[in-house]
Amino acid sequence: MMTTTPLCDTALPRERLAELVDALVEQGWYVGKGFLPADLCAELYQEVTAMADHEALEAAGIGRGQAHALRRDVRGDAIRWLDRESRARRRYLEAMGELQQELNRALFLGLFEYEAHFAHYPPGAFYRQHLDSFRGRANRVVSTVGYLNPDWPADGGGEMVIFDTDAPERELARVHPEAGxxxxxxxESVPHEVLATRLPRASIAGWFRRNASLGGLVDPAR
Ligand SMILES: O=C(O)CCC(=O)C(=O)O
Ligand SMILES: [Fe+2]
Incomplete structure (x- = not known):
């Protein structure tokens, strides 16, 4: 009998997915250490580091379409949109596909698309407090960030701070950007920011989207 090779060996643990769904329902956010496989993070870290070394990343801006602008006073990372050109990238996207299915199954979110980019913050870079969904467009519904740096030191900076929806000056959590x-x-509702990093900081930021076309405008991806 023929055996089929599984598409990937990522398979996010069911109990971690359940924990994530519960936290999203209860507080609107979730942070899990050791959530992503270590070997996957190591491969992705190598890829984004090589891109940074070869200037294969572009300065990140804010806003979409014609409103897109470079604002180094707002964000200082460099990015590259994730394609499926390496095994590691396919594995990551596969894992996000599992998460999408689980979110749709458990929360009826109707998520239909996922977009993600590598992000590289050089020393000194930050991303000021913001929401990920652009005003007037319910396009991005759920945000994800996977951290890739191995052995992030306690004094490395670069934490992501999560703030209270109703009191955006109130800090709820600080996330160390540690691999896994x-x-x-x-x-749309969780304000967050990236504090200035002392070391080069690597991550994958991604968003599950619903199709939003408003006033006859089809919302552009990215
Ligand atoms: O890297 C992070 O911790 C968050 C990045 C972020 O907020 C974004 O890219 O929108
Ligand atoms: Fe963000």
Missing amino acids: TFACFLS
């Missing part, structure tokens, strides 16, 4: 840690939150 995964953060997930509601894009």
